[in-house]
Amino acid sequence: MEEDEFLGEKTFQHYCAEFIKHSQQIGDGWEWRTSKDCSDGYMCKIHFQIKNGTVVSYPGTSTHVQTCLPMEEALELPLDDSEVTEATAATEVIKYEYHVLYSCSYQVPVLYFRASFLDGRPFSLKDIWEGVHECYKTRLQQGPWDTITQQEHPILGQPFFVLHPCKTNEFMTPVLKNSRKINSTWTCLCFHLFPRNVNYITSWLSIVGPVVGLNLPLSYARAASQNE
């Protein structure tokens, strides 16, 4: 049995910082937020989607427009602060939030997510899944989705859907071990060796994100392999 690749909290924060650096470069909208006492923090992304499929990001997150279908690069159009492209009625706009937190008990990142209409009405899990890529729908029907639960956000104290972290090590360990075998340059973070060209958060999010409607542009893959 292979030894699991656990992620320490400092290492988690390091990888999040690298991830956000790239996000800022491409205007992907991820930010770091800290709790009131600044003892911990998490990554956060908000995007808005109109039910017919067009995604609009509001100023304050990122000011570019991208389609909701996964694309390798976001379509960048200059957006006036007061403009909302092709909005129909306010009730048709859905706000999606994705938060990446650290789980001390599992020593892995955890994905919290929720969606709501602009008037605050929450979007159900079923509604979220309707926006998920076709190919994941068969996976959803296979029932691991008893591993999506609704829980209180540890920092905000509000209800979010959570992708349970208990299986994270199972799919992350082979990937990290394989990458370690291939790469001879390592970086030492908090007394733990990680292959230099792998960002744990990027890898992890690229795997779990699409299942809940979050797709990472391909440039994250290139950024991860260029990290110092």
Place this chain on the structure above:
Amino acid sequence: MWCGPGLTSNFLRVGARGISGAPVDILLKAVGDTPIMKTKKWAVERTRTIQGLIDFIKKFLKLVASEQLFIYVNQSFAPSPDQEVGTLYECFGSDGKLVLHYCKSQAWG
């Protein structure tokens, strides 16, 4: 539609690479204890998606429905399921081929 296993001679189609429509050469590498494909080199049409590739490998390896298969570029990044192989080749291909790692997992089961 699969062009079939890429035999060594197929790699000598100098000049065909880079022309849109021409298939790309893919090298599949197993990760962890995922079964190794007998044929690792494949010529794949550019518009084939990652999901199409996943379905193909799952069938080839005779994986059961509850087993998930993930494909990675740059060893550790999982592209979106409808990402096209041609695009991935443009971004991550080198020496005339695209190396993809694949890994099975019971993770969602």
